[in-house]
Amino acid sequence: MGGRSGSEGVRMMGLRDVFCQERAIDMLQKAYACGRVPHAYIFAGADGVGRFTTALQWARLLLCHKPVVAGGFADSCGVCESCRIFAGGAHPDFAHVYKELREYTKDGKGKAAPVEMPIDVIREFLVDKITARPALSPRRVFVVSEGEKLNNASQNCLLKSLEEPPDFCHIILLCTRLERLLPTTRSRCQIVRFGPVAVERITQKLREMGLAGPAVEFFGRFAAGSIGRACRWGRLELDGAGIYEAKKAIVQSLAQLRYGGCLDAAERWIAMGKQIAAVWEKADEGISKSDINRRCQGLLLEMAVTAINDAMKLALGVADDIVHADQRGVIQQLAGWMGPEGCGAGVTEGYEAMRWVESSVNEKLIFEHLLLKLAEPTIMADRAAG
Template sequence: MMSLKEIFCQDKAIDSLQRACGAGRMAHAYLFSGDDGVGKFTTARAWAKMLLCEDKQMIGDDPAFTDSCGVCHSCQLFESGGHPDFRPIYKELVQFTKNGKNKKTPVDMPIDVIREFLIDKVANRPTQGKFVVYVMDEAEKVNAASQNALLKILEEPPSYCVIILLCSRLDKMLPTTLSRCQLIRFGQVAEGRIIERLTAEGIDRTEAVFWARFSQGSLGRAIAWAQLEIKDTTAYALKTELIEKIVFLELTDAIDVAEWMGKTAKKIAAAWMSSSDNVSTTDITRRAQKGLIRMIACLFNDVMRAASDASAMQVNHDQQGCISALTQKIDIETAAQNVELCYRMHHWVDSSVNEKLIFEQLLLNLSNSDILLGS
């Protein structure tokens, strides 16, 4: 488990936390904002470990860097995953609510989870030390009514209470919620660090470079795709096949390729669900669908880069022949329209549009030279 000093590529976020700590102005409510997989939860956990540590370490001076010691009783409890004053909150806890037996994990954060694991618990004092730290994952999936229920706690939490909300979409948070939290922004993880991590996990470097660029600075996303165990194939092999199908797509093939994408999305989703307990089926299905659509968007971005600068960095660096072939078939404007289409389909996925319709609309438009962008 990482300590604060071991977290990489998030210097600004760590510096903001450390400066407040050094000045004695630590907030009781934080909002960690950034893409999924860039280290928000890792940092929240390391920050909580430091707050709960019985023998905090002061590293350097002017200003000093405060970190956990790693050896005290509190740190040992934390490392074991059993610290009573560190309380993660996530929607999968719905099955442990009073009326949650046999309930499936929903898309949004259930109000029962917020009420029973946070609102009703904040009056409970720490068991071990000075603080109780609550970390709520996917705060962007807390609806407006539930955010309003949190306002009083965020505004006037007990002195021993620290609440950290993890959010990947600030636009989903109410202004009243934002105003009550100290905002800490998280950036992308450097491509080199992602490649280093993937190759250390046994991923071939060529594949690792693709996932690092595909993930847009999200280490967690890169690892999730690269290590996905799919029956009889890999995510990387499916990606390679998809790119080839798109490059040589004809109008007469569009429905068949759309059907293939639907089956492939289900295969990917099934692999993720088999490795996780009580996850939201809708969340996992959307992740698979959007991943395939993003692979196509990356291809057309590569075409745009190749047309303007042959030496430009490309996501699909491993399929140069496909990029070259597509560059000969379409111009930059058409490639840009195709990227726009892909991101429109992303929105359709989030809006729960039928999967078959999404993929058919996408493939029919891509195979049509007029690029009939739907509204």
């Protein structure tokens, strides 16, 4: 969220500053212009494409005392009392609801960090507060992060608030997986879809952050349109996490994988994940340690899956645009021993391993199982060579 640095000449960030999401912004602008802003939204799209940034700027506009309309585009004024307090992160009519708030619920102290959104968080930080009149602005806005992690109980608890919200209240659910929301939840919300950000815009942002070398182009391709994820990796890389070196090591280990070396390879992958997690924990204290560990495991698995997918493209002769272009020769080596069918099966195994991460399966089991499955074709080859 943008803010002032003490000078009235410094303009706060607004909806105009959200880039590469013109369709989503246009949809919001049309609703605002006709005075029919829905009371419940779902901002749907991949992690890191601007959903949260847009939700913040949309909330600031809805709470603004003196909205500015220029050329048919509405935005917050950035100077009224509401905008200034919002920029300071303490607006009484705005609430960000996220699963880690469980620690601050009535019975949550001392409990382990949740994987799903606890019903207590939804009840105590949204449902129980939604009827309170605005304190400063004409409206109240609730933004719920990780809507895809709302379990059935949490969604049912939220349902009445979505069906019959007070006239002054707006709820925004941020969701990466619409299919995980109940039909009753989806049907009561206006869905705004967010698309991927252009690779060129992502790499430009990474260079502005001070990142250089082949890591810039790789993160740009690997991010799959998520500028938020790319910037997170860029910051961690600048802090010494070694993400790019880890990815090169993973691709190399896949290319040289043999059944007898799988357990050692799994140990190396786990060690790399822990190294990244250690830096991440220092950089982002707002995320639980268990969540960071899961994200690092998922990151390494995603590197492996994209490498195998690249190998399948090379094996099939359709490799005009591969993620790991900086290691094309190594990917070619991987394609040589896996073949197109083996790569297809490997991608499937990789996605299954990523689902295991979401289910909090032991990381040693995840990596060992995946690598052993990938290396099965090498058993016969090694026997024939022996």
